[in-house]
């Protein structure tokens with residue numbers, strides 16, 4: 001049985017503002033353990049997605065190109 005869990009976007013909007021910021025850029029996120037994972041917009045993210053969003057600590061990081069920010073910095077960083 002697959003472990004994929006459908007993303008409840010309305011719930012994310014209420015509980016996870018940083019996920020909302022990331023999602024507003026059209027990046028599809030799915031939950032993997034404690035993180036929400038999606039494709040990084042700052043490098044050519046093919047294959048396995050590298051962008052990890054940690055809503056509890058309000059930060060995100062790309063483990064490939066090492067882009068990172070907290071939610072307070074994210075709005076400027078995401079204007080690409």
Ligand SMILES: [Zn+2]
Pocket residue numbers: 040041042043045050062063064065066067
């Ligand atoms: Zn990246």
